[in-house]
Amino acid sequence: MKDKTFLMIPGPTPVPERVLLDMAKHPIGHRSTEFSKVLESIYSDLKMFFRTKNDVLVFTASGTGAMDAALSNLVNKGDKVLSLVIGNFGQRWAKIAKNYGAEVQTIEVEPGQAINPDELRKVLEADVNKEIKIVTLTHNETSTGVTNDLKTLASIIREHGAISVVDGVTSLGAIQCEMDEWGIDVLISGSQKGFMIPPGLSFLAANERAWAVAEKCERPSFYFNWASNRKSLLENSTAFTPAVNLFMALKSALEMMKDEGIENIWLRHKRNAKALRAGIRALGLKLFVEDEKIASYAVTAVLPPENISVPDIRKVLKNDYDIVVANGQNKLKDKIFRMGTLGFVSERDVITAIGSLEATLYKLGYKFEPGVGVGAVIKEFMK
Amino acid sequence: MKDKTFLMIPGPTPVPERVLLDMAKHPIGHRSTEFSKVLESIYSDLKMFFRTKNDVLVFTASGTGAMDAALSNLVNKGDKVLSLVIGNFGQRWAKIAKNYGAEVQTIEVEPGQAINPDELRKVLEADVNKEIKIVTLTHNETSTGVTNDLKTLASIIREHGAISVVDGVTSLGAIQCEMDEWGIDVLISGSQKGFMIPPGLSFLAANERAWAVAEKCERPSFYFNWASNRKSLLENSTAFTPAVNLFMALKSALEMMKDEGIENIWLRHKRNAKALRAGIRALGLKLFVEDEKIASYAVTAVLPPENISVPDIRKVLKNDYDIVVANGQNKLKDKIFRMGTLGFVSERDVITAIGSLEATLYKLGYKFEPGVGVGAVIKEFMK
Numbered sequence: 138m139k140d141k142t143f144l145m146i147p148g149p150t151p152v153p154e155r156v157l158l159d160m161a162k163h164p165i166g167h168r169s170t171e172f173s174k175v176l177e178s179i180y181s182d183l184k185m186f187f188r189t190k191n192d193v194l195v196f197t198a199s200g201t202g203a204m205d206a207a208l209s210n211l212v213n214k215g216d217k218v219l220s221l222v223i224g225n226f227g228q229r230w231a232k233i234a235k236n237y238g239a240e241v242q243t244i245e246v247e248p249g250q251a252i253n254p255d256e257l258r259k260v261l262e263a264d265v266n267k268e269i270k271i272v273t274l275t276h277n278e279t280s281t282g283v284t285n286d287l288k289t290l291a292s293i294i295r296e297h298g299a300i301s302v303v304d305g306v307t308s309l310g311a312i313q314c315e316m317d318e319w320g321i322d323v324l325i326s327g328s329q330k331g332f333m334i335p336p337g338l339s340f341l342a343a344n345e346r347a348w349a350v351a352e353k354c355e356r357p358s359f360y361f362n363w364a365s366n367r368k369s370l371l372e373n374s375t376a377f378t379p380a381v382n383l384f385m386a387l388k389s390a391l392e393m394m395k396d397e398g399i400e401n402i403w404l405r406h407k408r409n410a411k412a413l414r415a416g417i418r419a420l421g422l423k424l425f426v427e428d429e430k431i432a433s434y435a436v437t438a439v440l441p442p443e444n445i446s447v448p449d450i451r452k453v454l455k456n457d458y459d460i461v462v463a464n465g466q467n468k469l470k471d472k473i474f475r476m477g478t479l480g481f482v483s484e485r486d487v488i489t490a491i492g493s494l495e496a497t498l499y500k501l502g503y504k505f506e507p508g509v510g511v512g513a514v515i516k517e518f519m520k
Numbered sequence: 521m522k523d524k525t526f527l528m529i530p531g532p533t534p535v536p537e538r539v540l541l542d543m544a545k546h547p548i549g550h551r552s553t554e555f556s557k558v559l560e561s562i563y564s565d566l567k568m569f570f571r572t573k574n575d576v577l578v579f580t581a582s583g584t585g586a587m588d589a590a591l592s593n594l595v596n597k598g599d600k601v602l603s604l605v606i607g608n609f610g611q612r613w614a615k616i617a618k619n620y621g622a623e624v625q626t627i628e629v630e631p632g633q634a635i636n637p638d639e640l641r642k643v644l645e646a647d648v649n650k651e652i653k654i655v656t657l658t659h660n661e662t663s664t665g666v667t668n669d670l671k672t673l674a675s676i677i678r679e680h681g682a683i684s685v686v687d688g689v690t691s692l693g694a695i696q697c698e699m700d701e702w703g704i705d706v707l708i709s710g711s712q713k714g715f716m717i718p719p720g721l722s723f724l725a726a727n728e729r730a731w732a733v734a735e736k737c738e739r740p741s742f743y744f745n746w747a748s749n750r751k752s753l754l755e756n757s758t759a760f761t762p763a764v765n766l767f768m769a770l771k772s773a774l775e776m777m778k779d780e781g782i783e784n785i786w787l788r789h790k791r792n793a794k795a796l797r798a799g800i801r802a803l804g805l806k807l808f809v810e811d812e813k814i815a816s817y818a819v820t821a822v823l824p825p826e827n828i829s830v831p832d833i834r835k836v837l838k839n840d841y842d843i844v845v846a847n848g849q850n851k852l853k854d855k856i857f858r859m860g861t862l863g864f865v866s867e868r869d870v871i872t873a874i875g876s877l878e879a880t881l882y883k884l885g886y887k888f889e890p891g892v893g894v895g896a897v898i899k900e901f902m903k
Contacts, residue, residue, distance in 0.1 A: 142546060149547040149764055160765070161544030163525060164532040164718045166844050197582050197720055198743065201760035205743035214739075236742040329761065335547045337580055337720050337763030356597075358741060359619040360581065360588035377584035378712065380720030380763065381532055382543070461549050 139459065145490055146463040147279035147307055147436040149329040149336050150480035152386075153393060156334055160386035167381050168374070175388050177373040182391040183340060186309060186332075186399060187324060189316035193342045194366045195387075197380040200306040200327030203339035204233055206361035207302050207323050210351045211271055214238030219260065219272045219299070221252045221290070224280035225466050226304055230273035242269070248281045248469060249438075251431040254289045261297040270350070272299045276308040280466045282438040282475060283431050284312060288319045295320040300347050306330055309340075310394060311406045311435045311479055322347040330435070331402070333393070333480045334386040403434075409478040409487050410434040412517040416491035419513030420498065420505055425473050435479040438465070440472070445501045447471045453500055458493035488514055522842065528873055529846040530662035530690055530819040532712040532719050533863035535769075536776060539717055543769035550764050551757070558771050560756040565774040566723060569692060569715075569782060570707060572699035576725045577749045578770075580763040583689040583710030586722035587616055589744035590685050590706050593734045594654055597621030601654045602643065602682070604635045604673070607663035608849050609687055613656035625652070631664045631852060632821075634814040637672045644680040653733070655682045659691040663849045665821040665858060666814050667695060671702045678703045683730050689713060692723075693777060694789045694818045694862055705730040713818070714785070716776070716863045717769040786817075792861040792870050793817040795900040799874035802896030803881065803888055808856050818862040821848070823855070828884045830854045836883055841876035871897055 144151055165172055183193035196202050208230070212218065218239040220231035223246050234241045244256060252274065261269065272294045277284045287303065294301040302323040308314050309324075310331020316324045323343045329336035343351065343363065351363050360377065369376040394402060414432065417424055417439050425438035441447050447464055451474060454460045465473040476490060491510040499507055527534055548555055566576035579585050591613070595601065601622040603614035606629050617624045627639060635657065644652065655677045660667045670686065677684040685706040691697050692707075693714020699707045706726045712719035726734065726746065734746050743760065752759040777785060797815065800807055800822050808821035824830050830847055834857060837843045848856040859873060874893040882890055 142548065144547070144549060146549050148761065149550065152546060157544045157546065161540045163535060163540065164527070164712070165525065166527060166529050166846075167532065167719070168846075169844070197580070198585065199580050199761040199763070202581065202743045205741065209742070233742045236739075236745075238739060327761070329547070329764075335763065335765040336550070336761045337766060356619075356621060356739065358588065359592070359616045360585045361743070362619075378531065378582040378710070378719045380582070380718065380766070381712075382718040383720060383763070383766075461552070463549075463551075 147477040159389040164381040173373045191342045203325035209358035212237040221274040224278035227275045275304045282433040333390040406434040415517035416510040416514040420510040438473040453497040530860040542772040547764040556756045574725045586708035592741035595620040604657040607661035610658045658687045665816040716773040789817040798900035799893040799897040803893040821856040836880040
């Protein structure tokens, strides 16, 4: 049976029916009073989920658009940027910074590891002349399933004085992220992850320190210009034609998120990921990130059993159980598969996923006692 | 009775139910074979509607995003750009060019007029050292309802040798526009107009002359980078996460457009606009653009009768007949109202619009014989 696809990739993530139906309504005029009210409510709710008093700009663009929006408004030619790279999305920050003429230094770790705060401190302490202007980092790295200790890293960056620019695309609305309390200067996110709507919108919040730097930017992007976008935001409008239907979807999803409560959302992601990990372990499979302290609650990378290939696992899961999991990226292709528990994912979904993974492995000849994975999931949830 | 809103603004425009429902399906993975096939079909169909052999890049962004994509990949600091301005959207080209450091010269006409080809020729002939690198222009200006004679203007620009950069946001899929045959170098458009889907996607095609200039761009946009976006296009993929659901909608809309046929689409827009104009005239109202040669087939600007205000007309049309028409912009605010016949608009819709406008004017105390407008519309359609 087909047409019951369950996306367990790290994005796009499952979208609630209510949100899909709100998105499917005829578009309304984006300069109408009605739409202005929608924007007012969205702008206010986003602040709550960014845990910030700063305005949260919304761009009609994917997450990379918001990354571009961050650096194209901050970087002048020749600026020194330090990029903390724990995977492909950390690498993207470095690429964008270079694109805008920055001199980029990186701290890079092996895939599956997080940034060591001591190493960051060492590098920043060595920068005695405070030449490093910006530090880019990824909160949750979906290419490996690792979550950085953002609170500690942000505080070290603040001590130095550089502007911290954080990719929260797969952490906002899933993993605790406190923009104001942790002293994050620029935080960006996307719509198709924790915010439970399809891709097409992305978000950026900047504090006063970052705005002061942006004001001195020599050649900011036009479309992603912070100032023109904020000017419209303050009028409950948008600088350019917004993706109206995606905004309607966002309003609907934010209402669901408020109903659940942000602490409950974080807890759900933590419980789901921990249960998924328990199931994987019970099946005798290896987790790519064993260290519980840095293991992501949004996406879990798994090594296949010996003699069973990642493509085969993905194929059977897709064809027979209509579940889509992601392959590894670049060097990790066919070495790991990645299961998302990001966004609109329930306990039942985790049971479903491990149960279907068991059936898949059984079909592929893996030797184990069927049911042992689901059993471990259930026990973990009861804790 | 509410909840039967008919958008007669120049965008967003009405979206077919079929397209809305296709958009409302659960998103699929954007790196899947299935989505790759969707992209293959979209990329191929867009060429057909751009009337070009060039690749048509698709950005998850609004129309202004594609405008930014055009100039941020072409303009180096100090470049001379000539902007042909017949309204707000022409002005936007000039602003973007300045944003990227261009020295901008403009030919600007009074609102409601088109660019005079002779004047363009004069300015370009005066540029004996060929210092003007880029000429920006608007095919169809929605702020006034004027269509430039793009064929002639493009040929004059080609004679000079500058790169023509054309805003076809409200002409593609509505008004004849022949990228290759007319020698347009860069042509952009958006999704929420002739392409009949909600806002959120925009398009850009460039010919080899433009690509050669782009290769020498010193600091192109990262998100809107032509080269990285084309690289992915050639693999039937996208450089960054696409607005999956809007792409599904686009595929559906392009199928409807192919079924109708591009010549028939142009003819429908022409007939609808002419019938609408006949109705307006029969009511004794004044058209903002009287000259049939430059009057837009996508949007018609109308002056209100004496002693009846634009806000009142818009209010009654909206409240009592659920039809949204646009106000004038900037200096034209409250001086004109604008009725779109852009995209998914049928003969019946024109009858509906004029009939409802009649009822509105009647309520507001305007003296005329009710039915005379609709009568003129019907007679015009019979021609």
